[in-house]
Amino acid sequence: MTTPWGERELSRFPEDPRDQLRAWDASDVYLLRYLAGQEIPLTGEVVVLGDRWGALATALEQFGPTQITDSFLSQEATRANLERAGVAPGVVRLLTTQDEPPERVDVLLVRVPKSLALLEDQLLRLAPAVHAGTVVVGTGMVKEIHTSTLRLFERILGPTRTSLAEQKARLIFCTPDPALRRPANPWPYRYSLPDGIGAVSGRTVVNHAGVFCADRLDIGTRFFLRHLPAPGAGRVVDLGCGNGVVGTAVALADPAAEVLFVDESYQAVASAEATYRANGVPGHAEFRVGDALTGVAAGSADLVLNNPPFHSHQATTDATARRMFTGARRALRPGGELWVIGNRHLGYHTQLKRLFGSCELVASDPKFVVLKARKQA
Template sequence: MTTPWGEPALARFPEDPRDRLRAWDASDEYLLSHLADRQVPLSGTVVAVGDRWGALVTALAAYRPTQITDSWLGQEATRANLARNGVEPGTVRLLTTQDPPPGRIDVLLVRVPKSLALLEDQLLRLAPAVHEGTVVVGTGMVKEIHTSTLGLFERILGPTRTSLAERKARLILCTPDPALRRPANPWPYRYTLPDGIGPVSGRTVVNHAGVFCADRLDIGTRFFLGHLPAPGGGRVVDLGCGNGVVGTATALADPRAEVLFVDESFQAVASAEATYRENDVPGHAEFRVGDGLTGVPDGSVDLVLNNPPFHSHQATTDATARRMFAGARRTLRPGGELWVIGNRHLGYHVTLRRLFGNSEVVASDPKFVVLRAVRR
């Protein structure tokens, strides 16, 4: 990536030679050029929110910035990119969206997230640290910035305008208004599940901002809940757990099961744990933020339940699903099973047959399919 501060070498995490997606885009370069062209003072507290793979804080490492991210993979990419470019550990402060934010912010850089809810939550959390002299610059590709995006900046921080587009990227320029009366933060959000979906019928879901389907049960999960395997005890993993509804349903149906909730999103794992605790579920559960099943011992799991994502920010990719399936094969005991819910068009059965040597359709409808693969 070419910046006014040099050309840092950047990569996504984990590195995959088959993945040709870059660790930055034109919006990162546009924001960095803007800071240099306008000679924005960077001697105070610089905070970068949503810096997806660490491009911004790596370029600005000399100013000891703070990064705030919801992504464990993004945070690990940042660590790797900083090391790759010779930045000493501790130079850049790495926080999650669940951590207390800095008490004062002099320069706030916002990489617009896909989720408007996550943007709302983070701006409301950071607003008390913003003062009249804070420089606030948001960035994103044109297709990511909408009237509703600008409305959040305006409503929470102060008067907002956009730049001209460059290479399909745009900047959001906001002038903080300390006298602005901000709304209360509506996150996390709670709702009651409908009847007719098994053990979690009528139960409460707790969703932190940015987690998929924050205010309702999505139709894919609803279909999966109607076709979960019979209780069998043992070690169960809700892989890519989101708000934890699937793992909570499993634990309610089978108090003997030990359920591990895993997601790479800090917001998701916080939601899963809150959902589980809210419903006084019996049995034992563990909650872990990380890259799928990395760190789970080989042959230690009886059942993996998985609804893999097929987007990485704005890009469509099956890289995450492939890693999840491979991790499941490694960690399952012989005879252990991977159950997957996915859109029919994604063709997960092909990948499962390649990895496991088998794939069975458990249930399907015009949109979704539930697949079962057995570790031989």
């Protein structure tokens, strides 16, 4: 990536030669060019919110920015890109959306996220640190910036306008108003599950901002809950756990089960733990942020339950599903099973047959399939 401060060699995490996806886009370049062209003083506390793969934090490393992200993969990509650029550890501070934000923000650079809820939550968390002199600039592709996005900046920080589009990217300019009366932060959000879905019927769900289906049970998970394996599996992994409904259902149905909740989203893992605790579930549970099942001991799981995403930020890709399926096979003991819920059109059965040698259809409807693959001895 060419920046006003030199060339930067960037990659996504984990690096996969099969995926030809860049670690930056036109909106990152547009923002960096604007900052240099307008001679914006990048002094004091510079905060980069929502940096996708560390492109902004790496380009601006000489200014000692703080990066805040919800994504473990994005944070690891940032570490790798900074190391590749020869930046010493600690020069760029890496925070998650669950960490306490800085007490003062002098420059706030916002890469607009896919989730409007996550943007709302993070702007509300950062607003007390923003002052009248804070420079606030957002960036995103045209398709990512809507009227609702601009209204959110105005409602939480102050008057907002946009730039002209360049290479299908746009900038957001916001002038902080310290006298603005901000709304209370509505996150995390709690709701009760419907009946007829097994052990979690009527139970409480806690969703932090940015987690899929914040105010209701999505139809894919609803279908999965009706077709979960019988209790008695032993060590169970809820892989890509989201708000933890599936793993919590397993724990409620089988108090002897040991459940590991895993997701690459810090917001998701916090939601899963909050959901589990809110329902007073007996038994043992572990909550881990990470890349699929990296770090989980081989042969340590009896059952893996998985609803793999088919997007990585805005890009449509099956790379995440591939890593999840491969990691599940390694983590399962011989005879252990991977159960997958997915849209019919994604064709996961082909990947599972290739990886496990066989794949069984457990249940289906016009939209979804539940598949089972067993690890051979």
